[in-house]
Every structure is written in C-alpha cells, then in structure tokens.
Amino acid sequence: xxxxxxxxxxxxxxxxxxxxxxxxxxxxxxxxxxxxxxxxxxxxxxxxxxxxxxxxxxxxxxxxxxxxxxxxxxxxxxxxxxxxxxxxxxxxxxxxxxxxxxxxxxxxxxxxxxxxxxxxxxxxxxxxxxxxxxxxxxxxxxxxxxxxxxxxxxxxxxxxxxxxxxxxxxxxxxxxxxxxxxxxxxxxxxxxxxxxxxxxxxxxxxxxxxxxxxxxxxxxxxxxxxxxxxxxxxxxxxxxxxxxxxxxxxxxxxxxxxxxxxxxxxxxxxxxxxxxxxx
Numbered sequence: 655x656x657x658x659x660x661x662x663x664x665x666x667x668x669x670x671x672x673x674x675x676x677x678x679x680x681x682x683x684x685x686x687x688x689x690x691x692x693x694x695x696x697x698x699x700x701x702x703x704x705x706x707x708x709x710x711x712x713x714x715x716x717x718x719x720x721x722x723x724x725x726x727x728x729x730x731x732x733x734x735x736x737x738x739x740x741x742x743x744x745x746x747x748x749x750x751x752x753x754x755x756x757x758x759x760x761x762x763x764x765x766x767x768x769x770x771x772x773x774x775x776x777x778x779x780x781x782x783x784x785x786x787x788x789x790x791x792x793x794x795x796x797x798x799x800x801x802x803x804x805x806x807x808x809x810x811x812x813x814x815x816x817x818x819x820x821x822x823x824x825x826x827x828x829x830x831x832x833x834x835x836x837x838x839x840x841x842x843x844x845x846x847x848x849x850x851x852x853x854x855x856x857x858x859x860x861x862x863x864x865x866x867x868x869x870x871x872x873x874x875x876x877x878x879x880x881x882x883x884x885x886x887x888x889x890x891x892x893x894x895x896x897x898x899x900x901x902x903x904x905x906x907x908x909x910x911x912x913x914x915x916x917x918x919x920x921x922x923x924x925x926x927x928x929x930x931x932x933x
Contacts, residue, residue: 737901737922740769740888743814743848744779746793746807747909749838751897753802754912758919760926761831767884768818769896772811779811786811792909808841812849815881820854822877824863832861 739755741748755761772779779786790807797803817837824833836857840846846853851872858868871877891900898907899915901922906914 736765737763737899737918738765738767740767740884740893740896740898740900742769742771742896743817743837743841744808744811745771745896746790746842747796747912748897749842750793750796750800750802750912751899751915752834752838754916754919756831756835758923760919760922763922763926766821766825766830766834767887768814768821768881769885769888769893769898770814770818770881771896772813773885774813774815778813781807781809781811789909796912804842805845808845810847812847814848815878816851816854816872817848818881818884819872819875819877820858820868822880823868823871824858824861827863829862833858833863836861 739751741752743749755764781787794803821830821833821837824830837848840853840857841848846857848854848857851869854872855865855869859865888894888898891905893900893905893907895908897912897915898905899918901918903918903921906918
C-alpha cells in the first residue's frame with residue numbers, strides 16, 4: 655500500500671475487507687492536524703474527523719487520552735445484523751455504556767470486545783493527568799444527568815490486559831455478562847486493582863467461575879491472543895477510542911457520543927421487543 659503525499663497531507667486507500675463494511679476505505683491526514691477516515695462500503699459511507707495532531711491509541715495513552723471528535727456516519731457502513739461494543743474496564747464512559755446496555759436489556763444482542771486504552775508496556779494512565787481528569791468530568795456529567803452517580807474515581811488506573819483475558823475465559827464458559835458487570839463494579843465501586851491476577855481470580859469465583867481454572871488460564875496468558883485480536887480488529891476498523899458501538903446504523907465512537915449510543919440501544923430494544931411480539 656503506497657500513500658499519496660502532497661503538501662496538504664497524506665492519503666492512502668486500503669481494501670475494506672478488514673474494515674467496517676465491504677468496499678474500500680480512505681484515510682486522510684491533513685497537515686498532521688486532522689484525521690479523516692472515509693469508509694465506502696456497499697450502500698453507504700461515513701467519515702470521522704479528529705482535531706489536533708493525529709495519534710494512535712498508544713500515543714493517546716502516553717498523553718493520557720486526548721479526546722477525539724464525534725464520528726458522523728451516513729448510509730449503512732456496516733451490513734451485519736448484530737452490534738459490537740468496544741470497551742475498556744477503566745474507562746468511566748465505557749462503564750456508563752455497559753450499564754445502559756443492561757438497563758435496555760440488550761446485553762445478549764451485543765458482541766463485547768475489549769479494547770485497552772493503555773496496553774502494556776506503555777506506562778499506566780496517570781489518574782491526575784489533565785486529559786484523564788477531563789474524561790472523568792465528562793463521565794460525571796453524563797452520570798448526574800442520568801441519576802447514575804457512584805463513588806469517587808478510582809485512585810489507580812491499572813492495565814486491563816488480564817481483566818480482558820478473564821472476560822474471554824468467561825465468554826468461553828457462558829458467563830461473560832456476570833464477569834463484565836463484576837469487573838466494572840470492582841474497579842469503579844470497590845476500587846479493586848483489576849490488574850492483579852490474585853484479585854481477578856476472586857472476582858471470577860464470585861461471578862461463578864472456577865477459581866483454580868481462572869488462575870491457571872491467567873497465569874499462562876491463554877486468552878492474551880484473543881485480547882490482541884480484538885485490538886487488531888478495532889484498529890482495522892479505524893477505532894481507537896472507547897466506547898465504540900458498531901451497529902447496523904453506523905459507528906459511534908468515543909466519550910462525546912454516549913447520548914447517541916444510548917439512543918441506538920433504545921432502538922435496539924424496541925426492535926428486539928417488536929421481533930419478540932411477532933414470534
């Protein structure tokens with residue numbers, strides 16, 4: 655793949671097979687100030703604008719999460735009949751999105767994919783950094799408007815690789831939703847260090863998994879490949895922030911689109927109820 659370079663920026667095209675839909679995708683970086691991702695699948699297209707220097711997720715991690723602008727989608731950039739939610743256990747907006755899914759009663763219709771905001775070996779997120787505090791403030795505002803307040807922010811922001819590995823193990827044991835809820839509660843309510851295997855296995859046991867088996871799979875990194883594959887899929891789809899909902903109507907990504915995600919979940923609930931009545 656060869657980029658086209660001009661004074662205004664860089665443009666390159668990639669096949670859409672690994673992206674959100676069929677067709678092709680163009681990514682444009684203009685003077686290193688904006689990133690525009692244009693997806694052109696069959697039946698529609700969309701684009702994503704980012705202000706500030708274009709960054710990868712790892713760069714965002716180093717700078718303690720710089721916000722991205724909300725995506726705007728047109729047509730139908732995804733043709734699958736199910737929805738995918740990318741999330742991270744230390745992200746307060748992902749926590750709210752997870753609770754919205756449960757309140758809407760559509761958890762079974764969601765394919766959950768973990769996406770680490772700050773994967774190792776990058777330094778862990780500094781909870782006192784300005785960018786992260788801004789993210790927490792935004793989450794607190796969303797929570798107040800929805801009467802969904804909780805304890806104060808956790809004192810540490812651990813790596814979440816092992817927590818996501820535990821989720822993949824729980825998926826295999828048909829216990830994903832219980833473990834997902836338990837991990838979010840452990841971090842945001844109990845302020846448990848969910849980066850520690852010894853504490854994760856206790857969370858697993860309380861959620862219904864075998865403690866010894868959970869410890870064994872975490873000790874040998876059995877599901878590390880699945881976590882990395884989820885990350886690879888997200889990046890292939892142009893996703894670098896959470897929460898990110900990929901659904902038949904398009905892509906909703908980042909802290910600033912939580913309201914749009916909530917509306918999409920409400921539509922999903924209505925569709926599910928309508929289908930159940932027809933059956």
